[in-house]
Amino acid sequence: MGGGPISSSSASTVVPSSEAQPHTTPPSPFSLPDYLSSLPPPVFGRSLRQYWNFSSNYVNLNHGSYGSVPLPVLKAMRERSDRIEENPDRFIVLEAAKELALVRERLAGLVNAPVDEVVVAPNATHAINTVLWNIKWQPGDIILLFTTQYGAIFNTAAHIADVNPGVTLLEIPLIFPTTHAEIVQLVKDTVAKVKKDEEKTGKKIKLSVVEAISSIPGVVMPWREICTFYKQEGILSVVDGAHELGQLPVDLGTADCDFWAGNAHKWLMSHRGGTLFFVPKRNQHLILSSFPTSAFYYSKNYPKYARTKEWTFVEQFDWTGTIDFSPFLSISPAMDFRDWLGGEQAITIYCHDLALKGGARMAELLGTGIMDNKKGELTANMVNVYFPDNFPHVESQGGIINGLLFEHNFRVGAGFHDGRWFARCSAQVFCDITDFEHGAKVIQEISNSLQKRAEEETTDSA
Incomplete structure (x- = not known):
C-alpha cells in the first residue's frame, strides 16, 4: 500500500478597460524569479517570446490545446520541485496540503467562489469524470449533450450509459455560426419535448454537460443562460470550462451552474496539468468520492477506517495517491506572472x-x-x-x-x-x-x- 499524508488541512463577455486591475492574492508557496520585479510590464507581441522556450522558427497559434508555460513559471516550478526532493516525506506529510490550500485560495479569488468550494484536479476531463461517476443513475435518466461536445467527455457519458442499464444520451445538434439566443432556444425546445414525452417514454433529463467555450470549433457558449434554465427545470448542470479560465472573466459566485471545471494549464499559463474544480456546498453531498477514490473516503456501509473529524469535500482531493504536486503548485507563479504582465x-x-x-x-x-x-x-x-x-x-x-x-x-x-x-x-x-x-x-x-x-x-x- 502506498504512503499518504498523516493529516490534511485546508485554508480558508469581455469588458473593455484601459487600465489593468491586478488580482490581489495571498503569498505564493514559491515565487517568480526576483529579476522580474525590477522590470516594467512588457509590451505584448512577439517580443514577449523571450519569456517562452519556443524554438526560433516555431509559430504557435494553438496555445488553446495544451498551453505554453512561461520560462519564469517553469523556473519557479522546477526550483520548488528541487526543494521538495530535499525531503519529499516532509513535503508530502506536512506541507503539500497547506501549499495546495494556498493555490485553491488564489483560484477561488479569481473566480469569486468560496475557497472550500474549489479543489485542484489534473484536468477538466478528470474533474467532469469525477462528477459523472458520483451521480446515482437510474433507468430512464438522460444525459443531455451537444454535438460539438469534447470527445473525451462524450465518451465518458457514453461509458456511463453503457454500464448503467436504462441510461441514455441525447445530443442537441449545433451548427455554427449561430446565435446565443438560438442555442438557448434549442436547449429549451429539447427539454420541452423530453418533458412532453416523459409519460410515454419514462425518460427524463437528469444532467447536462455544457461547454463554456467549445473545443472544436472554439466557440463561446451561453452557458450562464443555459444553466439558469436548467436550474429552473431541475436539471443538473456540468460546465466544461476547459478553455475559459484565463481567457474570459469567470464569476462563479453569481452563476447557476451545479459543477464547473476549468484548466489552468491552457490559458492561465501554469504547467500542465492543473484544473480548478468547483462544487458549491449545496452539491458537495453528491461528490462522495474523488476520482480515483482517496484515502479520505468514508464508507457508511464499510467503515473500516475510524474517522476523527467530520467528512469534508476538500479533503477528498488533497490526496488521491502519489503524484508530482509541482504542476498544481505552478498555478501560483503563473498568476504572479500574469499580474506582472499587467493583469x-x-x-x-x-x-x-x-x-x-x-x-x-x-x-x-x-x-x-x-x-x-x-x-x-x-x-x-x-x-x-x-x-x-x-x-x-x-x-x-x-x-x-x-x-x-x-x-x-x-x-x-x-x-x-x-x-x-x-x-x-x-x-x-x-x-x-x-x-x-x-x-x-x-x-x-x-x-x-x-x-x-x-x-x-x-x-x-x-
Whole structure:
C-alpha cells in the first residue's frame, strides 16, 4: 500500500478597460524569479517570446490545446520541485496540503467562489469524470449533450450509459455560426419535448454537460443562460470550462451552474496539468468520492477506517495517491506572472483584439471568412477561420493536415465542422498579426499541395 499524508488541512463577455486591475492574492508557496520585479510590464507581441522556450522558427497559434508555460513559471516550478526532493516525506506529510490550500485560495479569488468550494484536479476531463461517476443513475435518466461536445467527455457519458442499464444520451445538434439566443432556444425546445414525452417514454433529463467555450470549433457558449434554465427545470448542470479560465472573466459566485471545471494549464499559463474544480456546498453531498477514490473516503456501509473529524469535500482531493504536486503548485507563479504582465483585463483585451484582427487578416489572405455571427458572440481569444475553397473539404484529411502543419513548424487547431475544414487560432500575448499572416501562407501552401495531390490521383486513376 502506498504512503499518504498523516493529516490534511485546508485554508480558508469581455469588458473593455484601459487600465489593468491586478488580482490581489495571498503569498505564493514559491515565487517568480526576483529579476522580474525590477522590470516594467512588457509590451505584448512577439517580443514577449523571450519569456517562452519556443524554438526560433516555431509559430504557435494553438496555445488553446495544451498551453505554453512561461520560462519564469517553469523556473519557479522546477526550483520548488528541487526543494521538495530535499525531503519529499516532509513535503508530502506536512506541507503539500497547506501549499495546495494556498493555490485553491488564489483560484477561488479569481473566480469569486468560496475557497472550500474549489479543489485542484489534473484536468477538466478528470474533474467532469469525477462528477459523472458520483451521480446515482437510474433507468430512464438522460444525459443531455451537444454535438460539438469534447470527445473525451462524450465518451465518458457514453461509458456511463453503457454500464448503467436504462441510461441514455441525447445530443442537441449545433451548427455554427449561430446565435446565443438560438442555442438557448434549442436547449429549451429539447427539454420541452423530453418533458412532453416523459409519460410515454419514462425518460427524463437528469444532467447536462455544457461547454463554456467549445473545443472544436472554439466557440463561446451561453452557458450562464443555459444553466439558469436548467436550474429552473431541475436539471443538473456540468460546465466544461476547459478553455475559459484565463481567457474570459469567470464569476462563479453569481452563476447557476451545479459543477464547473476549468484548466489552468491552457490559458492561465501554469504547467500542465492543473484544473480548478468547483462544487458549491449545496452539491458537495453528491461528490462522495474523488476520482480515483482517496484515502479520505468514508464508507457508511464499510467503515473500516475510524474517522476523527467530520467528512469534508476538500479533503477528498488533497490526496488521491502519489503524484508530482509541482504542476498544481505552478498555478501560483503563473498568476504572479500574469499580474506582472499587467493583469487579467490587459491580457484579455489584447488577446481578444488580436483574435478579431488576426482572424480577419487570415481570412482576407485566404479569401474565406470567420465562423462567427453578426454580433460577434462566438469569438473570445480563439478565432475560427475557414480553409480555402480549393482545399479538399473531406473529414478524413485530418491526419494529413496535422502532418503537414508539423512539417511547417506551425500549429493551429485544425477542425472539421458542417462540411468544411477550419483553423482554430489561439491569440496569445506572445503573438501578433504577423503570426496570422504566416499562418495564412502555410494553410494556403497546404491547400495547394493537397489540391495538386488530388488532381494527380484523379489523373492516375483515369
